[in-house]
Amino acid sequence: MKKHILLMLFFTLCFTGLVYSQTRTVVGRDIGELKNLRISGRITDQITGEALVGATVTVRETNKTEITNANGNFFLVLDRAEYTLEFRYVGYETVIYPIVAVGEGRINLTMIQEDFTLDDVVIFGRDPEKNIRSTDMGAISISMNTLKELPPFLGEVDIIRSIATLPGVSQVGEASSGLNVRGGGADQNLIMFAGAPVYNPSHMFGLFTAFNPDIVNDFTLYKAIIPSRFGGRGSSILDIAPKSGSLTRWGGDMMVGTVSGKASINGPIVKDVLSAQVGFRGSYINWLLNSLKNPELRTSQANFNDVNAILYGEINENHNLTYSFYRSYDDFALASDTTISWTNQSHSVQYKGNFGERASVDLIGFYTLYDFSIFNQSGINNFDLKSGIVDTGVRFNFTYKLGERNRINVGGDTKNITIQPGELIPDPNGESSVLPQKVQNEYGRESGLFFQHELEIGEKFGFSYGLRYDLYQYYGPRTVREYRENLPLDAGNVISERSYSDGEVIQSYDGWGPRVSMRYSLDSKTSIKAGYNKMYQFIHLISNTATIAPTDVWKLSDQFLRPQIVDQYSLGIYKNFKGNIFETSVEVYYKDIQNVVEYKDGARLLLQNHLETEIIPGQGQAYGLEIYAKKNLGRLTGWASYTYSRALRRVITPFEEEIINDGNWFPANFDKPHDLTLIGNYKLSSFTSLSGTFSYSTGRPVTFPEAKFDFAGNSLAYFNQRNLQRIPDFHRLDLSLNFKFQGEGKFFDGDWTFSVMNVYGRKNPFSIFFADQPGSPPQAYRLAILGVPLPTLSYALKF
Structure with missing residues (x-):
């Protein structure tokens, strides 16, 4: 009895000690x-x-x-x-x-x-229940801490490729830049870094993303119901937020990998007031090219680098200013005498302020430059082909909380875009038969006003509705053609030309873009959401390839090329299991797309002053089913996503010679009906983890020649129906092993990462090319960028 009393007293004292x-x-x-x-x-x-x-x-x-x-x-x-x-x-x-x-x-x-x-x-x-309780549909936010647990690509995590593992998001293949979101083209995505748009988000034609992951804090992808504060693109918004430097101490990161390295440092300039962060990343892949046996490849060059500089100033605990500078550069000369280079550069200044607990303001101004150059050094016909974009604008967003679950957003934005589609410059230091040529610049202005209201009614219902008004103006100086009515737009039907002066409006478009989503909670772990939004897009990527290339031409809407208009309808059910350890969702969507750009057979797109004679407006539709399951907790984490989707196009005009595939629906270049991704990360020990990614997708469409014929002594291929064949299906397995090393006194904190891309050596086709065969139509051959397992080793150090 005494033992029991003493035991109870002991536990009582222990419990009391814990409580107090x-x-x-x-x-x-x-x-x-x-x-x-x-x-x-x-x-x-x-x-x-x-x-x-x-x-x-x-x-x-x-x-x-x-x-x-x-x-x-x-x-x-x-x-x-x-x-x-x-x-x-x-x-x-x-x-x-x-x-x-x-x-x-x-x-x-x-x-x-x-x-x-x-x-x-x-x-x-x-x-942990935000996916259930919020009215957001298709909005996915990922921090860099989460991203770092995925298998690295060539030694480092890759933002764009990681986003492509999510449902409804894909890429056309290996070494491809840009994203295809819910049946949209690569130009239908607005990618912003620190609030400034980025027009080519890749290094080395898509092998690397053009963003240093050590500088990125987090990013959010909007792919379904896009908030009304965003406009200008038809499919998605990718908002990448950079880190700000520490206000209290200096520190940094370094990484040395097989083909690239990076370093960053940050710390206070004025303690608790002003901080700086600087990051640099560069490649040294040429040692690998120089070691190849092929004598032509040994002379190839491939280089890239990017640099970031961020100043963060805290006026007080509620108000701050951030200046962000970003520049990326590539040059590429693979077994040829032609060098291709491209540059992204941006500046942005952002003010964030809180006025009490209810009101906040976000104001940003930005300047973006993108240009590319093709420099030919063949000897007799040396030339430099240049093109570029300048994008300058401001955005203002005011948020006011009416209640705990009731807030409004109002604001506006405006920007000016200048496009230099192409200028051919002969080599001034040598004899060249190339004649100089310059395509007219294009000028446009996009402006918008928006309103958004988010509220919850009880525990069951949540609503978000908004309206955006977009105004676009296409202005001079520019000389434009006038064509005969009821005839195709071609050089033979020109009747006159008109010159517009500097700033004179040539064409304007406007429209209202409603956004609405609703959530109904079946219980605390299950909800149903539905939504609709309308988007206007006034800029188009003029390219006959399936992915973004540095030689692609961007074009503004004018009196011949109307803006793309995208209506999207979404419906989904979301459910969490076992205390939010598991997240699941099933979404379906349908898109109607007006004024997509298609191309006439044999279209000439480069150095073309009047692109209206080479392109045709078309109609698009996209629909799909997305299934997503994610495990958040435990030693094994990861997700599985499956998407069934179709992206279709149709071109019907009054002129028979412009109709494609007899006016029937045909697959877009990036249409891939089945897309499956499996991602897992397993903690083997305190400092060791194993991660893997498996991807499978249907091969994208391609057009095969049906016959060949001789013309003027040349053998030419004959193409009939567009995009009715497909390249072989894509599948690949990537694995990585990460060892975390802690230095004495925790001053150094390093990670060794060993990864193997394409573990079983799948020869996934990057593209298809055709070679003539006597007595038969040209035969198709595949080009594989990564046809063997590729091991990489990297070491990252934090100090």
Whole structure:
């Protein structure tokens, strides 16, 4: 009996010690108020001092969850009482913070990245039920901490390729840049870095993404219901947010890989006020090319680099300014005397301010330059072919919280675009038979006003509706043609030309773009969502390839080429299982696309002053089913996504010679009905993980010649129906093994990553080319970029 009493006393004392060991922080100045106490706070990284955007703050007693804003701030309205706050952010240790709320006050909290052990799990970096409770459809946010657990591509994680593993998103194949989102072309995606548009997001024709992952904080892809503050593209918005440097200490990252390396450093210029971050990445793949046996390939050159510089200034805890500079450069000369180079460059200045707990402002101005050059050094006909885009604009967004689950967004944007489609310059230092030629510049202005209202009615219903007004103006100086009525647009039907002066409006378009989505919760773990949005696109990629290439030409809408108009309808069901360990969703969508660009047979697109004679407006439609399952917690994490989709085109005009495939629907160049991706990451130990990615997709469409004929002594191929054949299906397995190394005193923190791309050596075709065969039509042959297993080794160091 005495033993039982002593044992009970022992456990009672232990329990009492545990309870009273959690001391509660008194928050606020006691002024006698009992209800509606306003508690604010800010969450930062304990080491870098960087604001943690999107961290969750949960009040256990009321089950209320708030998300930190762009400055890392959060706001709570509580009654006078004791509470337990729970702070979570992906890759960081969870913080339990007991408080006693007695008045209005502020909490400044730091969080530290966690070191995984065998029993640790991945911590949610957002509201774990956000996919169920929000009205967002097709909006996917990924932090770099999550991305780093995926198999690297050629030694480092790749943003664009990682996005392509999500349902509804694909690429046409290996070494391809750009994305195809829900049946849209690569030009239907607006990719922004620090708020500035980027027109070519690739290095080395798509082998690398043009963004240094060490500089990126997170990114969000909108592919279904796009918020009304965004416009100008028909399929998706990819918003990439850079990191800001630490306001308290200096640190950095370095990585040395098989074919590329990178380094970044950040820290305070003025402690707690102004920080700087600088990053550089470059390639040294030429040693690999020079070691090849082929004498032509040994003379090839392939180089790229990119640089980032970011200044972050904190005016106070509610107001900050960020300046971001970005530049990428490529030059490529593969077994030829022609060098292709391209450059992205952008500047952006962003102001973010909070005015109390209800109102916030986001203002950004940007300047973007993209240009490419083809330099031929054959000797007798040397030339330089140049092209470029300049994009300058501002955006303003005002947010006001009417209530805890009720907010509005209003604002506007405007930008000017100048396109230099092409200029051919003979070599001034040598004799050349090439004549100079310059295509007329194009000038356009896009402006928009928007309104968005998000609200929840009870626990069951959530709504988000908005309206965007887009105005586009195409203006001079420019000389345009006038063609005979009721005849095709070609050089033989020109009746006159008209010259427009500088700034004179040639053509304008406008339109209203409604956005609406609704959520109905069947229970706390299941919801149904439906939505509709309308998008206008005033810029087009003029290319007869399936992916973005540096030689492609961008063109503005004019009096002949109308803007693309995309109507999208979406419906989905979302369900979480086992305490949000598993997320699942099934979505279906349908798109109607007007004024897509198709090309006449034999179209000449380069150095063309009057592209209206080479292109044809068409109609598009896309539909699909997306299935997604994700495991968030445990030693094994990852996701599986499957998409069945179709992207179709149809061209019917009054002129028989312009009709394609007899006016029937035909697959777009990037149509791939089946797309499956499996991704897994397994924690073998505290500092070792194994990850893998398997991808399968239907081969994309291609047009095979049906016959050949002789003309003027030349053997020519005859093509009839467009895109009715397909290249072989794509499938590939990538594996990587990561070892984490911790230096003494934790001053150095390094990772060894060994990866193997294309583990079983699949010869996936990048493209199809044709060779003449006597007595038969030209025969098709595949070109594989990566036809063997490719091992890479990299070492990354954090200091």
